[in-house]
Amino acid sequence: MSGKREQHKQQTRQAILDAARLLFPQQGFDQTRIEDLARQARIGKGTIYSYFDSKEQILIELLADNRLQIMDQFRQQNDPQSTVPQQLMTLFLCQFDFCRQHKELARLMFRESMFPAQPTMDHRHQVDLSYLQAVMEILATGQKRAEIAAELDLLSGAIVLHAHYCMAVSGWYIGYYDSDQFTHNLRQLITLALNGYAGTNSPESSLSSPLQIAQISPTTEAL
Amino acid sequence: MSGKREQHKQQTRQAILDAARLLFPQQGFDQTRIEDLARQARIGKGTIYSYFDSKEQILIELLADNRLQIMDQFRQQNDPQSTVPQQLMTLFLCQFDFCRQHKELARLMFRESMFPAQPTMDHRHQVDLSYLQAVMEILATGQKRAEIAAELDLLSGAIVLHAHYCMAVSGWYIGYYDSDQFTHNLRQLITLALNGYAGTNSPESSLSSPLQIAQISPTTEAL
DNA sequence: CAACAAACTCGACTACAGTCAACTTTTCAT
DNA sequence: ATGAAAAGTTGACTGTAGTCGAGTTTGTTG
Known part of the structure; x- marks a missing residue:
């Protein structure tokens, strides 16, 4: 069942965006570190870069x-x-x-x-x-x-x-x-x-x- | 004689700009490190920041x-x-x-x-x-x-x-x-x-x- | 000239974006 | 079910812009 992986990817992607939607307005773009987003989304820092090219x-x-x-x-x-x-x-x-x-x-x-x-x-x-x-x-x-x-x-x-x-x-x-x-x-x-x-x-x-x-x-x- | 300090400052400033004029076109803006400029201008890295706010x-x-x-x-x-x-x-x-x-x-x-x-x-x-x-x-x-x-x-x-x-x-x-x-x-x-x-x-x-x-x-x- | 202050210089240090090689999970052919 | 390949995850690591406090030079005052 190849849907499981796909579904999980969507979740992770969404978690990153949710974290950003929370933190960017709260503390500003420059003040938000990639690590902050990772912690908020409960994933590793590196993972973010397999979903997005850059901050x-x-x-x-x-x-x-x-x-x-x-x-x-x-x-x-x-x-x-x-x-x-x-x-x-x-x-x-x-x-x-x-x-x-x-x-x-x-x-x-x-x-x-x-x-x-x-x-x-x-x-x-x-x-x-x-x-x-x-x-x-x-x-x-x-x-x-x-x-x-x-x-x-x-x-x-x-x-x-x-x-x-x-x-x-x-x-x-x-x-x-x-x-x-x-x-x-x-x-x-x-x-x-x-x-x-x-x-x-x-x-x-x-x-x-x-x-x-x-x-x-x-x-x-x-x- | 307060002119000496002023003169030296002008020289240093010019040395930084000369270094930039040499290195930026040669190796590109992003590829040129502040340290490169400092070395080329024969000054310390920190000194550059007392002449310019940023790269x-x-x-x-x-x-x-x-x-x-x-x-x-x-x-x-x-x-x-x-x-x-x-x-x-x-x-x-x-x-x-x-x-x-x-x-x-x-x-x-x-x-x-x-x-x-x-x-x-x-x-x-x-x-x-x-x-x-x-x-x-x-x-x-x-x-x-x-x-x-x-x-x-x-x-x-x-x-x-x-x-x-x-x-x-x-x-x-x-x-x-x-x-x-x-x-x-x-x-x-x-x-x-x-x-x-x-x-x-x-x-x-x-x-x-x-x-x-x-x-x-x-x-x-x-x- | 001495001694003090102000201005200037320095490179070790901090902070952080982005990389990467080791590790884990999923998929799928047999 | 099995094991190898593919896909995904991770945090230690790298590179560099910019900071900072200690050290040095210059100017000034008595």
């Missing part, structure tokens, strides 16, 4: 769950009838909520997903596809209402918006602004993305209002 | 020089008479050249500058100000020629373009495309940024041409 991988696995939750939350909150910028804000703010709740962990994810150590298509690392797809869907609904140019390549558009979101989050991590200003700046960036700023075809309102980068020294929001 | 800091210091070179190169190559997208491409490709030459080191810099461990205004970490200023200047020349909307807040515009550049580089690091496709995609993203994609005010040409994301599995360009 960071455990984290990434954990966060996959959270991503699903984030997208659920978005679908609940979103009104497909509202304007494209509004829908985008709803989506991005759901994502950002997670960053606020797990600032340290989200930071590591951003680092690894944008600038991975190895070129990798391992989807655990990558920008959540369902998230990118949500952006594309929002753009698509905008196209139906002529709010978005019909010829726009949806993937390109989604990536650009994702770029703006990343840059806004980056500014928050660096400490240029706090979460409230983040919201304002993100809205600003979305507007810029949609309208562009070539020549005179943009509504004036979107161009003249600068980003809020109030702090000379970084803000010190609690982690 | 990475040494790297960042080193790269500050390179940034100056990059900007020099840009000023030589750039024709201020050419169009805004063309000037931007010149600038970004100068930057990207550095990434190709020092893929590993540049990756660490991107990580640290976008998502720093500590909120920090330490300018060593930050996006090079003279680079961001160059983007703003390009936009400003565009405004004079009515190529760029006059009301655009220059900083916002520059940050958006920087976001696009970062996203394009990120895709290259992940392995979505090689350097040639990078160039194509970057041009595409710049066009999108300038024209936006709301409603019908955008030239069609900029919207329908998708990004080139040819690879399902990552490309394996040499480091």
Whole structure:
């Protein structure tokens, strides 16, 4: 009966993830030693490495769950009838909520997903596809209402918006602004993305209002 | 005579940087131990840590020089008479050249500058100000020629373009495309940024041409 | 110059991620 | 049922970034 081994492996894997889900938030990612996880999961330290390549991988696995939750939350909150910028804000703010709740962990994810150590298509690392797809869907609904140019390549558009979101989050991590200003700046960036700023075809309102980068020294929001 | 101590400190600091400039490219950042640097600089290991906070800091210091070179190169190559997208491409490709030459080191810099461990205004970490200023200047020349909307807040515009550049580089690091496709995609993203994609005010040409994301599995360009 | 303080230097030490070879358990062909 | 092979487990071990307190050099004061 080869099911026994498989079943045990699943249990062990789950025990490691459970330990991580308990200890990472409790004492922080850096402060949690692999040995702590092993003790909590009642296995040897080496065993962990036959389930995960690295400490960071455990984290990434954990966060996959959270991503699903984030997208659920978005679908609940979103009104497909509202304007494209509004829908985008709803989506991005759901994502950002997670960053606020797990600032340290989200930071590591951003680092690894944008600038991975190895070129990798391992989807655990990558920008959540369902998230990118949500952006594309929002753009698509905008196209139906002529709010978005019909010829726009949806993937390109989604990536650009994702770029703006990343840059806004980056500014928050660096400490240029706090979460409230983040919201304002993100809205600003979305507007810029949609309208562009070539020549005179943009509504004036979107161009003249600068980003809020109030702090000379970084803000010190609690982690 | 308090100058002697100061002078000696400068020498030691320089010796560390010289050692790093020799060893990092020779054997790679990760493969170079702090002890190697210390031996090369003929000082104790601990001494290094009274000059630099971490191994990475040494790297960042080193790269500050390179940034100056990059900007020099840009000023030589750039024709201020050419169009805004063309000037931007010149600038970004100068930057990207550095990434190709020092893929590993540049990756660490991107990580640290976008998502720093500590909120920090330490300018060593930050996006090079003279680079961001160059983007703003390009936009400003565009405004004079009515190529760029006059009301655009220059900083916002520059940050958006920087976001696009970062996203394009990120895709290259992940392995979505090689350097040639990078160039194509970057041009595409710049066009999108300038024209936006709301409603019908955008030239069609900029919207329908998708990004080139040819690879399902990552490309394996040499480091 | 003596003697004291401040600044600087040092390498043994700590902490921890990740490895590995010995050991245990499961599977399966006979 | 048996025993050999495959799969899984383990903690002692390795490598290296970063710390720390003892020791050394430089600057200063009387």
